[in-house]
Amino acid sequence: MTESTALLTDRYELTMIDAAIRAGTHDRPSVFEAFGRSLPAGRRYGVVAGTGRLLELIADFRFGDAELEFLRQNRVVSDATLDWLAGYRFTGSITGYREGEVYFPNSPILVVESSFAEGVVLETLILSVLNYDSSVASAASRMVTAALGRPLAEMGSRRTGEHSAVAAARAAYIAGFGATSNLEAGRTWGVPTMGTAAHAFTMLFDSEEEAFRAQVDALGASTTLLVDTYDVPHGVETAVRVAGPELGAVRLDSGDLLTLVSSVRRQLDGLGNTATKITVTNDLDEYTIAALAATPVDSFGVGTSVVTGSGSPAAGMVYKLVARQGADGDWVSVAKKSPEKATHGGRKHPVRLLDASGTAVSETIYVGAAAPAVVRGRALHTTLVTDGVADPAHLGHRGVEAARERRATALRELPPEAFRLAAGEPAVPTVYAEV
Amino acid sequence: MTESTALLTDRYELTMIDAAIRAGTHDRPSVFEAFGRSLPAGRRYGVVAGTGRLLELIADFRFGDAELEFLRQNRVVSDATLDWLAGYRFTGSITGYREGEVYFPNSPILVVESSFAEGVVLETLILSVLNYDSSVASAASRMVTAALGRPLAEMGSRRTGEHSAVAAARAAYIAGFGATSNLEAGRTWGVPTMGTAAHAFTMLFDSEEEAFRAQVDALGASTTLLVDTYDVPHGVETAVRVAGPELGAVRLDSGDLLTLVSSVRRQLDGLGNTATKITVTNDLDEYTIAALAATPVDSFGVGTSVVTGSGSPAAGMVYKLVARQGADGDWVSVAKKSPEKATHGGRKHPVRLLDASGTAVSETIYVGAAAPAVVRGRALHTTLVTDGVADPAHLGHRGVEAARERRATALRELPPEAFRLAAGEPAVPTVYAEV
Incomplete structure (x- = not known):
């Protein structure tokens, strides 16, 4: 049996479901979004990583007898909620940036559409994976460009948690590293190993x-x-x-x-x-x-700095409810109003706008409807999960190789400023557009 | 079946064994030591964490068919070495600081005595666990003293890898936090959960x-x-x-x-x-x-900073061969001579020297033999593993509670300077003594 990932979760995800079930609101169709409010200090771009790994972890997000018994003994939720959790599997849809894609502040990296309860319960797992893996990939990508074509190997397993080490090896490879010291990353993800x-x-x-x-x-x-x-x-x-x-x-x-x-x-x-x-x-x-x-020098082996995101060990992504249906079935865009944490409500359609030479000029986020056909650019969202079933193109070794290619392709679109190591503004601005 | 931890390992650990088996030196009795050359910038003390978790991971460090098949297919080692790995289990002894103990630069936190091959193959796993968990515990301990008795909860699962999140919750609890949001830490380690x-x-x-x-x-x-x-x-x-x-x-x-x-x-x-x-x-x-x-304010919930070690996401520990027998059976102290990474050879016996009031005055490391009986202080080493068998006092929920008590006790011995948040020197000096 595959190990359940269901308790790799903050307790409040379950108590929210408990209260929503009691109030009869847990099934409200909802849209959640994962994004970063900013890039780590001074970075010009970020690299999305973890997506394929995440989709596999979501498939294992099931509450078995052992998980339910722990929740029961600790009175985390009511019996009604335990019954609901026992039947849980994610049946919604997930849209998002392809793994390896470049991102900017507020890029809607992952969009989860499901009932409130089905979507909210994945929050912790989604953020753990995207925050760590993207932190590593974003740092690694800068190292790769700094190396001017000379190969890099990731050797930092001993400087991060033993399972994070596997994720870090995978993320660094997606970001252009050529190999890892980590054997489990070789077995699980097909990353070339060395040492x-x-x-x-x-x-x-x-x-x-x-x-x-x-x-x-x-x-x-x-x-x-x-x-x-x-x-x-x-x-x-x-x-x-x-x-x-x-x-x-x-x-x-x-x-x-x-x-x-x-x-x-x-x-x-x-x-x-x-x-x-x-x-x-x-x-x-x-x-x-x-x-x-x-x-x-002919090649580099990088340890601590890559597995700890070179000063930014978490990418700073958050997961927010952006829209839901009300009791009347109408969709409501929702947004938090607290001072420095305001969110943009509504379903997003991000496009990387390109100039005539194919260079990125903005991360333009159309809110509420897709971009008009006349816009020159690349739509950034793809379907990752449909009715609970992940697209296999994103999984396993194949997903890792596709992500590595995606990162290389996406970098070629960036303006030269993107590759400066010095702190500065994001390489392109993030712009909201109403259609 | 418990999942094997054997591939959570750098490839070079296995190629070293491969070459040593061929040369006939893999069985040389050896002593390895884990220690940090310095504390993270400006810290006054560190807190050892991860030990109990590590002992359980070492017990699962076995090469099963799946692991061996990966190594065979990728030609990582020779057939002779595959046979050796197939029979691997750690049969040596491990001595070290109790989990929750305070440490300083060069404190010999873990001492592994075994054949060269049995000990070297654990390097990556030992360091992954000690570096991450001690990083979290060392940061968390400062937060606990800064809170002046008000309770803290660890809520950072979403800001670190999904399995590191469990380790972080455990380490923060050992360092004095009162609870965690992470449900798996509740199940596996008995940490109180909240949210x-x-x-x-x-x-x-x-x-x-x-x-x-x-x-x-x-x-x-x-x-x-x-x-x-x-x-x-x-x-x-x-x-x-x-x-x-x-x-x-x-x-x-x-x-x-x-x-x-x-x-x-x-x-x-x-x-x-x-x-x-x-x-x-x-x-x-x-x-x-x-x-x-x-x-x-009555209580605090801490996320990103505690699970990322508040600016120092890896504790900087290393694992070094410090002594081994030669072909003649005589013990040889060994030490690396490269400029900034010199190590002290020989078996260590660390003692926290205390003044008449019971306040720590130095971390004194006796090399080669135990401290004389007249020394006023506390011997810091305890037996963790004997002939491959871990002392159950360090395992599971019981080990976590003991570590939490140990940290509280150890902190009471520290001089007031130890609790300054500002950057500075370690609270007590590390001193080497020859008996």
Whole structure:
């Protein structure tokens, strides 16, 4: 049996359903929307991630005997509500941005149409997934552009919760990273995995040379040898002596990389290992990656900064009721009025407006009806779930690959300002349009 | 069947074992240590969390057919290593700080004694758990002291990965929070759960009054009503009118809380609801909690900042080989020499030295042998796992409660400087002592 995801939920989602069932309003047709009020400080764009993963988690959002027993024992909800939860499965529809799509402030990333109760109960899970995964993808995407085409590997599993690590590997790959250290991300999501050895391996042996020899024996000369356990020039010399001209790469995980990379390149070239690559892995983020652009580094391994969203570990998305039917069956747009948290009511139809050259000029959100046909742009919403059934194009390995392509395509539409690392305004403005 | 945790692992852990098996060194008795080189910027102390959770994950660290098949198909390791992995279970010993204990730079939080291969393969999982959970607990502990005895609830599930949310709720509870919104944390770890309703519930109804009435009907007058969906004074008036003098609390989730809390208190008192409490939940962290100390707020709900470690989402712990036997059976202390990452070799025996009044004066780490009996202090290491079997005192709900008590006890030993929120030095120095 697949593990239930139903208790990965805030208690208030269930007490709201309990009160609504008692009041007879739980079945009111409703529209919920997930969006971010702003991008993380100074970012020019965000990258949507988590959608495909979320759709699979929603399919497992069922209250089994064990979940119901916990709720009963803790008197979380009434018996009537327990009965309703026992029969729960999501039967509504979900529309939204494709995974990998770029987003801006107030982009309506996910729109859930269902009864109030069916939609509200998914709030916590939807936000957990979108907030974490999009935080990682948004940070990772900046690192990828900063690397100017050199490959990046995600190696941050140890710097985030053990299951978040899998999500982070997936999100970074969608954002353009080439591989991950995380094996579960390889199994579950088809992300290419990589990695050879840590300092502990070198120290297991009586000498660095013995360690290198053991590694080359097992993994071949094309492996990556970690050369900074003791002394880098000595490590490089030993690595080349042991592995020969076929040595795949050396890895540097400490020191002043700006100067070290160049000196190691010279040393490798001097030893005849002109094809041996240099990979660096020491507390990198988008800024240090950019700073290394002028060095002969060949690839990057990124840990903490990517799995923690490089300073913004949650994307700041919220999930709001934007419309519902009243007792009379008429739709009512609803909006919260509290000062800094006002929301825009009504069903949205977002379009990325493009100029004649195909460059994005605005994120235009048509409210209440779709954009007129004359508008030059790309409609951003697609159907993700119909009557409770997810479109398989978004699921599994296939969904991940599609998302990775989507991110690459969406980035090509962005104006050059989007790729500045310095803090600033979103690359295009978000505009509301009434049709 | 319990889900295997064995692929929540960096690929290089397995390739190192592969090379070590081939070289015949994988069985060398070894000592690994988990520690943080520093506390997150400016913190005065950290709180160890995740230990009990980790011990349960280690018990599930087994390579089943599905895991082995993935490794085989992807040629991660040789057939000999696959055979070794198939038989893997951790049979070594783990010593460490009790969960909930306070820690400082270089505190040897976890010591793993086993063969090289048995110990190295746990690196990623150990660090994922300790880094995330300790990050949350360390931040949460500061919020608890800033709240000056007023209760806090953890409500950040939506701001971190869906499984990290459960770990965060557990870690915050260990650090002194009183409850969580997260139902799975209630089920799995026995953390008290709480929550009543969100803005969406109010907007589901045709009026705020109808919503409040529905909530009181279902949850009783002692419930907490969210009063800031439209207009706070109007919301408070409606809440009191609907629920009467028994109204449990009102919740404020927006606005300038510094002034709002006082005006809502006056309004409640003026309406005769002197026993109705005020809870606030708007983007709080340790600093805003401290700033609200002078207001008549009764309790706090904290989201993003606690589940993301309030600016330090990973505690920065590392896991290093510190000693191993050589081919001759002699123990060798090993240490990495790279510039900013030097480690102290050898088996550690940490003691919190106390002055005559029982106040901590140093984190003294005896290297190579235990502290002399004359030392006034508290030995910090306890046995967590013996020959592969975890001490049940650290597991499940019982382990969580013990950790929560441990944190409270450990904090009472700290000098007053430890509770300053401003950035500064660790509350006590870490000192190495040779016996």
